[in-house]
Amino acid sequence: MSLSFDDLAxxxxxxxxxxxxxxxxxxxxxxxxxxxxxxxxxxxLNVQLFARHRRGATPTPACLTFLPAAQQALSALExxxxxxxxxxxxxxxxxxxVPSLAALxxxxxxxxxxxAPLEIRCSTDHSPVIMEKLLxxxxxxxxxxxxxxxxxxxxERLSVSPIVAVVxxxxxxxxxxxxxxxxxANARLAPQYWGEDCDELIRMIRVHRRSDSPIHAIQPSAxxxxxxxxxxFLTFMPEMAAARQLKxxxxxxxxxxxxxxxxWEAMVAWRSGKRPDAAKLRVLQAVRELNLxx
Numbered sequence: 001m002s003l004s005f006d007d008l009a010x011x012x013x014x015x016x017x018x019x020x021x022x023x024x025x026x027x028x029x030x031x032x033x034x035x036x037x038x039x040x041x042x043x044x045l046n047v048q049l050f051a052r053h054r055r056g057a058t059p060t061p062a063c064l065t066f067l068p069a070a071q072q073a074l075s076a077l078e079x080x081x082x083x084x085x086x087x088x089x090x091x092x093x094x095x096x097x098v099p100s101l102a103a104l105x106x107x108x109x110x111x112x113x114x115x116a117p118l119e120i121r122c123s124t125d126h127s128p129v130i131m132e133k134l135l136x137x138x139x140x141x142x143x144x145x146x147x148x149x150x151x152x153x154x155x156e157r158l159s160v161s162p163i164v165a166v167v168x169x170x171x172x173x174x175x176x177x178x179x180x181x182x183x184x185a186n187a188r189l190a191p192q193y194w195g196e197d198c199d200e201l202i203r204m205i206r207v208h209r210r211s212d213s214p215i216h217a218i219q220p221s222a223x224x225x226x227x228x229x230x231x232x233f234l235t236f237m238p239e240m241a242a243a244r245q246l247k248x249x250x251x252x253x254x255x256x257x258x259x260x261x262x263x264w265e266a267m268v269a270w271r272s273g274k275r276p277d278a279a280k281l282r283v284l285q286a287v288r289e290l291n292l293x294x
Contacts, residue, residue: 012136017056064151070137092119092279093120100192100241112286118279120283123139140277143287155269161263163194163264164242167254186211188233192241229245
């Protein structure tokens, strides 16, 4: 049985896109072309690879079992191409991270592994996309926010960080004692968007707000910090994301008594294979050794 590398790549693209039509659009093919190639691959493997439905296509258990081998074959092909071109034959680990954690984690991880015999390829994306890329093998490790579990993907907690209110050093609110949300409702506000609880915070603030001026929820954390430090905004964000600026004294944490106890949970995600991946395990260990609140 001879399988085409291009068909293996198409298989991964369909899983990532979630539909034949989107995979076809990415390749500028017609959908019937994609369907024909998948049908031929299913015939060669003697299994059904996708369950078709109105919203697209879902990989079958057989497909999910086959995916790691397909990715391994494509990775081996790419390694061979690089070797022919004289590129270093070091193992590569694809590491993807949500944008709000990237500035906090990528630097320390690379510093820990600066002399390790491996190469890391860093990228950013949203948690659901990273989880899908883990399934297809396009990413070996993901740094995500707490999200629903997916069969075959391991999730391990890295840190749980409370949501706090911060302003720059010297802000008028720092000269006041413990506050209530009513006391900050009319300040210039730009909370970092961390999920549905952020929407609830904005609703709570609007109850006390005397003006109809907008409250913008933004991403990533670096943008919130910039607005606080450079432009005098009050922002609500995970304490972990502001830890360095708080330690340096550039930002000050406000005590707001009626601020609910909301939390931001950072996790590392990976898919285990039948064969140990020494490079991936080394990066995973480096991630585990990080102290995210320092």
